[in-house]
Amino acid sequence: MRSLPLTPSRPVTAASDGRPALPPQHLADLDLGQRQTLLAGLGQPAYRAKQISTHYFGRLTRDPQAMTDLPAAVRAGVAERLLPTLLTPVREDACDSGATRKALWRLHDGALVESVLMGYPDRVTVCVSSQAGCGMACPFCATGQAGLTRNLSTAEIIDQVVHLAGVAAAGGVTGSPPRLSHVVFMGMGEPLANYGRVIAAVRRLCAPPPEGLGLSQRHVTVSTVGLVPAMRRLAGEDLSVTLALSLHAPDDDLRDELVPVNQRWKVAEVLDAAWEYADRTGRRVSIEYAMIRDVNDQPWRADLLGRLLAGRMAHVNLIPLNPTPGSRWDASPKPIEREFVRRLRTAGVAVTVRDTRGREIDGACGQLVAAETAS
Known part of the structure; x- marks a missing residue:
């Protein structure tokens, strides 16, 4: 792991009535x-x-x-x-032999956000934040435990991408193409809780230059914990982005605890909205499932998940949990993970295990912000 030089942060500013000032127009x-x-x-x-x-x-x-x-x-x-400074670098770390870089930014009002650049042999992906903090309160997520500070502006979202696209273009990602090709809205925040600005950012990122960055919509992924009305709205946007549903449990009893918004929209309703998106767009839904030791990794939960997803346009992305310091949550052992995969495949469900990145550099969402805030 190596840290790049720090840049002094900008002072915090506020509106005259004491509220945080809006980001400058960009x-x-x-x-x-x-x-x-x-x-x-x-x-x-x-x-x-x-x-x-x-x-x-x-x-x-x-x-x-x-x-x-x-x-x-x-x-x-x-x-x-037109080009005011929106993101001031606080810290940038690299690991995985230079294939992963994580940036911590201070915004104009002092809020902190993170973004990650990940290189693969055939592509370069940026994981961006859409909010400073998050209001969804998922207990195993560092960002969720910190609470929500505010929504990011459209430009604050896009500027993360443009900066890291420049890093990739300069050869900053080892063993990967120089052109950024994929963007995932899986950083800090719940993207669909900042709906208008996230959709505007997606459209601008996919518009051809000089209007935008010229990315393919099919190479953009928007995640959600299951905000059903916003999922249904997204289905009508005439976009071909991938919808990623952070499910993490197939049963309401456990998901109520792991994803508190489930207390409002239950598993069946969330999945119905996901299938509506798949039907209207022709795009397969990615089901995100963090593997948490002795919590959601039991064989019977794999079987239940398989029954819920069998025959649907869905792909399960199992995520080995990247535990946060002091957390009671830990990753499932590899034999348990392999059995979970086997049972899903037996049910006819496509499944992959996410490549683990960034453990050396507090790679999980919210860890750099937590470390900076505590220091």
Whole structure:
């Protein structure tokens, strides 16, 4: 493991009434037409919007001073009105022989968020946060135990991706292609609880440059613990992203404890919403299931999960739990995990075990924030 140099954080700011100040407006909050309108108000020609957008989304340049084809006087105004600093690096760690990098950011108001860059032989993936903290209160998750600070803006979400896409393009991920290809909304927060901004971020990430980053919708995954109305709304968005449902238990008694939102929307209703999404989009749903020792890893729960999913457009992603320090939760032993897999496959359910990444660098969601807050 190695840590990269720290950058001083920006001061916390607040609105005059004591509430946290809103993030400054950023190019990534706007579509191309809105960028042109804003620049026209600054006395700049319309082509400047495309020029600056090409720098940001096409060349992954986030610093206006590096946009040397812009007049120096223009760069200062661009920095203030279109490219304000949204994310200040606090810490960036690398492990897995350089294939995994985790960044901790301080936002303009002092809130902390994390994002992770993961390289594979055939792709590069960014895991992004959609909220600072999380209000879902899942007891085995460090972020859930910290509570919710606030929703991120569309640009705060996108800027995580653009920064780490630039790291990948510069060869910062060992043994992987230089181009970012996949984005997963599986970092801090419940994405569907920040619905409008997350959907706007997805659309901008998938729009062709200079409007956006040009990613394939099929290479974007949006996770949820099961906010049923938002899941049904997502099914009508005409998007082809992958929906990932964090199920973690096939029975209501246990899921009420592990995923407290289950007390409002039970397993059957959550799965019905997932199948509606699959039916309307033709996209297979990913069922996320953290394997927790002696909690949800019993053979009978594997059999029940298999019965619930058999014949459905679903794929189970078993996740070896990355325990947080001092937690009573631990990962299932490998023999138990293998038996769980065997039973699901016997039921005809597709299943894989997630590649374990980032254990050396507090890779689980919320661990870096918890460590920074405690220090």
